[in-house]
Amino acid sequence: MIRSIVRGSGSALPKRVVTNAELAAQVDTSDEWIVERTGIRQRYIADDSETTSSLAIDAARKALEMAQMDAKSIDLIVLATATPDQTFPSTASRVQAALGCQGGAAFDVAAVCSGFLYALGVADSMLRTGMARRALVIGAETFSRILDWEDRTTCVLFGDGAGAMVLEAADVAEEGPGILASRLHADGDHNELLYVDGGPSTTGTVGKLRMKGREVFRHAVVNLAEVLEEVLQEVGVGAAELDWVVPHQANARILDATARKLGLPAEKVIKTVEKHANTSAASVPLAYDEAVRDGRIKPGDLVMLEAMGGGFTWGASLLRV
Numbered sequence: 001m002i003r004s005i006v007r008g009s010g011s012a013l014p015k016r017v018v019t020n021a022e023l024a025a026q027v028d029t030s031d032e033w034i035v036e037r038t039g040i041r042q043r044y045i046a047d048d049s050e051t052t053s054s055l056a057i058d059a060a061r062k063a064l065e066m067a068q069m070d071a072k073s074i075d076l077i078v079l080a081t082a083t084p085d086q087t088f089p090s091t092a093s094r095v096q097a098a099l100g101c102q103g104g105a106a107f108d109v110a111a112v113c114s115g116f117l118y119a120l121g122v123a124d125s126m127l128r129t130g131m132a133r134r135a136l137v138i139g140a141e142t143f144s145r146i147l148d149w150e151d152r153t154t155c156v157l158f159g160d161g162a163g164a165m166v167l168e169a170a171d172v173a174e175e176g177p178g179i180l181a182s183r184l185h186a187d188g189d190h191n192e193l194l195y196v197d198g199g200p201s202t203t204g205t206v207g208k209l210r211m212k213g214r215e216v217f218r219h220a221v222v223n224l225a226e227v228l229e230e231v232l233q234e235v236g237v238g239a240a241e242l243d244w245v246v247p248h249q250a251n252a253r254i255l256d257a258t259a260r261k262l263g264l265p266a267e268k269v270i271k272t273v274e275k276h277a278n279t280s281a282a283s284v285p286l287a288y289d290e291a292v293r294d295g296r297i298k299p300g301d302l303v304m305l306e307a308m309g310g311g312f313t314w315g316a317s318l319l320r321v
């Protein structure tokens, strides 16, 4: 059967680290509150020279290096972002030009924090139907640019970064590697709980992120547990058989609550939220890459990726490394 196999991963972070203590000097918050409510201790914030595309290009190069593949052999780039360099063309086109990939397709997908799962689902479908052979799937964000730095209820939660995977279509045996199943969902009824108050066709401005955190939290735990069960059932494996879960890194309490709901031990959940904060579409591939490079995720492992974000959107993918 034809499956999309993950051949490599890479990630990139801005140079500058901003600690909770530094934020507490600007807004009415404290390290203690942020750590207790979210698990976040620091985040990386892009300077003027760092953009969504520059982080994406850096992550993509590292993923290609791990995969030992030439950028010219890539015939599909799907990039998830809610903070593109420009309204158009897509940030994926900028990555394509910088890497020197030619001839294939390149486009962005917008599903905010679930963006990487959406991008992975789209790329996987295109690879399995023969529309492309080798894909770069990227999640990249500079959320710091759409934060209201005077709103303590949101500005402490997010950070910037990028993560990438190289996928290749290959004919494999049933027990072989690759993406085994994916499920994506959206429920457009909750716009007012998590949105940006601007855009080209409304205010003509970029806008700032607005969120009712407590309500988002409630939806996140329920939706994530449901979609994880859905994917497990589709493949016919139990939660106990998973080697790792790589969740969207929004809040350590959401990660813990979701793991508890599924009966998963906390040691199987990859957590980077304390260092990266919520990097939206970048968070899953950033966490995945970190766990591959430090030797936790190994060939043959069964790994669940999952995310939930604005829209609401949510999804999960199960892969054998």
Ligand code: COA
Pocket: 028, 029, 030, 033, 034, 037, 038, 113, 152, 153, 154, 156, 211, 212, 213, 214, 215, 216, 217, 220, 250, 251, 254, 278, 308, 309, 310
């Ligand atoms: N520092 C100090 N106090 C803060 C604060 C901050 N940065 N932000 C909010 N507070 C205050 C609130 O004003 C409130 O005070 P009040 O009771 O006097 O009104 C109090 O802390 C509790 O706020 P609340 O929003 O109820 O806290 P919470 O326990 O729900 O935690 C979040 C807030 C945002 C951390 C949490 O709801 C969350 O993580 N939600 C999910 C967000 C998410 O995942 N979003 C992205 C999805 S992709």
